[in-house]
Amino acid sequence: MKTAQLANQPRINFSAGKNIRGEVVGSILTLTIDLHRSIGPSKSGRNTLVATTAGNFVLPDGVTKVGINVYRSIEAIEQP
Numbered sequence: 001m002k003t004a005q006l007a008n009q010p011r012i013n014f015s016a017g018k019n020i021r022g023e024v025v026g027s028i029l030t031l032t033i034d035l036h037r038s039i040g041p042s043k044s045g046r047n048t049l050v051a052t053t054a055g056n057f058v059l060p061d062g063v064t065k066v067g068i069n070v071y072r073s074i075e076a077i078e079q080p
Contacts, residue, residue, distance in 0.1 A: 012060045017053035020068065024060060033070055047071040 009026035016022045018039045021032045033051040042049055050070040057066050 014060060016057045016066065017051065017068070018049075019051035019070075020053060022059075029059065029064075029066075031066075031068070035070075038072075041074075042071060045074075047073055 012024040014022050014024075016031065019034055019037050023030045023032075035050060037050060039049045039051065041047070048071060050072060051068065052070070053066060053068045055067060058064070059066060
């Protein structure tokens with residue numbers, strides 16, 4: 001979709017979990033995640049979570065689902 005076409009589409013902004021913001025414009029989904037944040041350790045303790053939808057998240061259209069986990073390996077963080 002061209003930029004001019006997107007400008008005329010309704011915008012839907014929403015929170016999609018921890019550290020994930022979303023926007024739907026027409027048929028375009030844009031997700032924003034702050035990669036400088038950490039939201040704590042994973043359940044296994046082997047990774048540090050950056051963002052998560054905590055399972056599947058239903059988009060505002062009521063049909064489309066998104067599931068995201070963004071994480072860093074603790075081993076990679078601890079290496080010099």
